[in-house]
Amino acid sequence: MxxxxxxxxxxxxxxxxxxxxxxxxxxxxxxVGIEMVNDEGGTIDSTALEEDDRFAEPRVERVGDNEYEAYVVARQFIFEPDPIEIPANSTLTFYVTSPDVIHGFEVVGTNANAMVIPGEVTELTVELNEPGEYGILCNEYCGGGHHTMEGKLIVQP
Ligand code: CUA
The missing domain is CATH 1.20.5 (Single alpha-helices involved in coiled-coils or other helix-helix interfaces)
Known part of the structure; x- marks a missing residue:
């Protein structure tokens, strides 16, 4: 019993x-108010980013109500554009590529974390619900300045 x-x-x-x-x-x-929805991308000529519609001018674009796209170039040893600014309660899709070596793209404190590979476009969609500031870090060793490679994501109130 x-x-x-x-x-x-x-x-x-x-x-x-x-x-x-x-x-x-x-x-x-x-x-943490930011949620990853998907991550998949496509391919690109890493030697000709300056001829690409999205990456010639790294930027954030509004593509709909509360919908934004960020075209980000990760290169030794910066992220462009920096900072990335977006209003709260929006959906943001990052398209990230590299003209040189493999980098990482991590929004610190969230589960948005991906590799950035020359010749490929990393696509990451996140939902930004609450205002705040997030660091963006490279977490793949990419050369002498790797430890200084960081950016910022600002979610405006
Ligand atoms: Cu870029 Cu480490």
């Missing part, structure tokens, strides 16, 4: 742990 009760207790504890793990993941994905 006692053994049966202990079994029940362990079953309950196991359920509590599983629910706890799921809550942690959900909390991590939504709590």
């Amino acid at each position: 006692n053994i049966h009760n202990y079994e029940k207790l362990w079953l309950v504890l196991a359920m509590v742990m599983i629910i706890g793990f799921i809550s942690t993941v959900v909390y991590g994905a939504t709590a």
Whole structure:
């Protein structure tokens, strides 16, 4: 009889742990007001970015109500444009590419984190619900100035 009760207790504890793990993941994905929706891209000639409609002039463009696109060039050892500014409660799709070597593109404190590979366009969509400032970091070693390579994302109130 006692053994049966202990079994029940362990079953309950196991359920509590599983629910706890799921809550942690959900909390991590939504709590900071910025949520990654997808990440896929396309290809590009990394030696001719200056001839590309999107990347000749790195910038942020409004493409709809509360919808923005950012064309970002990650190069040794800067992100362009910098800062990236967007109003709160908008959806922002980053298109990021590199003319030189592999870089990283991480919005610090969120799950938006991707590799930027010469010849490829990294596409990342995030939802920006709350105002705030986020650092953008390169987390792939890309040369002597790697540790100085950073940018800023400003979500305006
Ligand atoms: Cu760019 Cu490290």
